[in-house]
Amino acid sequence: MASGEVTARIWRGGTEGHFQEFRLGYRHDQTVLDLVTEVQRRHDPSLAYRFACRVGMCGSCAMTVSGRPRWTCRTLVADVVDKGAVTLAPLTNLPVIRDLVADMTPFFEKWRKAGGRFEAGETPAEAFSTITHDDPARRAVDAGIECINCGVCYAACDVVRMRDDYVGPAALNRAWTLVNDARDAGGPARLAQVAEGGCLACHTRQRCAQYCPKGLNPTEAIAGLKRRVTAAALKGEL
Amino acid sequence: MSARLDVWLWLAHRASGALLAPLIVAHLVTIVIAVQGGLDAAEIVARTRGSVFWGGFYFLFVAAAALHAGLGVRSFVAEHARLSNGPATAIGVVLGLVLLVMGGRAVAGLVL
Numbered sequence: 001m002a003s004g005e006v007t008a009r010i011w012r013g014g015t016e017g018h019f020q021e022f023r024l025g026y027r028h029d030q031t032v033l034d035l036v037t038e039v040q041r042r043h044d045p046s047l048a049y050r051f052a053c054r055v056g057m058c059g060s061c062a063m064t065v066s067g068r069p070r071w072t073c074r075t076l077v078a079d080v081v082d083k084g085a086v087t088l089a090p091l092t093n094l095p096v097i098r099d100l101v102a103d104m105t106p107f108f109e110k111w112r113k114a115g116g117r118f119e120a121g122e123t124p125a126e127a128f129s130t131i132t133h134d135d136p137a138r139r140a141v142d143a144g145i146e147c148i149n150c151g152v153c154y155a156a157c158d159v160v161r162m163r164d165d166y167v168g169p170a171a172l173n174r175a176w177t178l179v180n181d182a183r184d185a186g187g188p189a190r191l192a193q194v195a196e197g198g199c200l201a202c203h204t205r206q207r208c209a210q211y212c213p214k215g216l217n218p219t220e221a222i223a224g225l226k227r228r229v230t231a232a233a234l235k236g237e238l
Numbered sequence: 239m240s241a242r243l244d245v246w247l248w249l250a251h252r253a254s255g256a257l258l259a260p261l262i263v264a265h266l267v268t269i270v271i272a273v274q275g276g277l278d279a280a281e282i283v284a285r286t287r288g289s290v291f292w293g294g295f296y297f298l299f300v301a302a303a304a305l306h307a308g309l310g311v312r313s314f315v316a317e318h319a320r321l322s323n324g325p326a327t328a329i330g331v332v333l334g335l336v337l338l339v340m341g342g343r344a345v346a347g348l349v350l
Contacts, residue, residue: 162317192241200248201313233245 003028006081008035010047011089014096019087020044032072032080033061036088036100048099056213059148062155063100064089069155071213091155107151107168114171115193118178121185129182137180144177144221146214153208153218165197169208169218172199176221179228188237191229195238199225247309254306261299286348293349300341308334 006026009019022039033051040047051061056074063072065080066087080086094102131138153169154160160168175194178184202222209217232238272282286292312330315321321329 159317162320164320195241196244200244229241229245230249233242233249238242238245 002078004081005084006035006077007085008039009085009087010036010039010100011096012047012099014098017096017099019089026077026081028076028078030077032063032065032070032075032077032086032088035077035086036063036072048097048101050101057148059150062091062150062152062213064092064155069152069211071150071152074213091151093155093157093160094151102151102155104151107149107154107170110167111149111171111174113193114167114175114198115178115186115190116171116174118181119184119186119190125183131182135182137182140180140221140224141177144173144216144218147173147216148214150213152211152213156207156211158205158207159201159203163197163201166201167194167198169202169222172202172225173216173218173221176224179225188232191225191232192238194225195229195233199229202226250305251309251313254302254309257298257302258306261295261302264295265299283348287350289349293345296345296348297342300338300345304334304337304341307337 003026006024008022008024010022011017012020022043024035024038024043026035033054036047036049037051040049049061049063051073052058053060054073056071059071061072062069064070064087065072065075066082069091070080072088077086088100090096090100090102094104094106097103147170149170151170153173157166157169159166172194175190175198178186179190184190199222202219204219204223206217206219209219212218229238272285286296308330310330311333312326315329316323316326319326
């Protein structure tokens, strides 16, 4: 993989702002997050960006990299540089705080709105839930449980852009893991919570699945919720 | 709007769409057969007048189209004009009713 020179066009300002260009060298193993760090340390200490773990676990460094949302700590500059340039902006579909930092508040508020919290029920469980590793519900939970809440799917989603009340792929993916959790006592109330402004609004365009850095498929989770919500409505449980 | 009503409207949209697919195919096939030897109003009316089958077929077609279009436009204006649920539903209901009345009149003209 090549090393070389890159022109980094970096968003400066809030909702209103401009792109500032930095001419930098990059190494073959350098990540986009490394590049941003280099700009802040060596060129402009006022540059604001967000990161924590640097190894793809915490989900805090996602940005719009040359037009598409990505986790920057696991994206090599060499893979995204195009005609000697890379454009960096904050995640879309979220308010901008400053420079590369998007305000994640709406993302997590919607996560809660979709019932993202485990419901233990009114009384303590009388016995342990026996869940075998090949249980289909357990498999469905496994498929979605690795979400790191980076917001890439939320930024990629057209329905999020068009509908203020739509909770987005990550929140619905989380709800699907709880719907399939044998220990969760959310029941039909949880399904009612994800129906309105939720799974029924999804257009199944699958940009969430296309861009998810963890390789999850929120569209599949949303399709599962559509089936459960429909079945609950037909049975008169909603 | 309640979650239950939301789910039923969503289901009605899908169900009417699924119903429209075979009806459209039957309609197109009928057109191709009907225009063999020229398009003739008298021939069409002769086939449909007093026919319970054609009356039922076309009324079902109109009802499914009105429901499907009304619900579809409701979602469309909510997303693209960024309207809230209330105004979007009002637009969808008005469009659905207009289609139902116009289509119903056309079916009545063919059958009665």
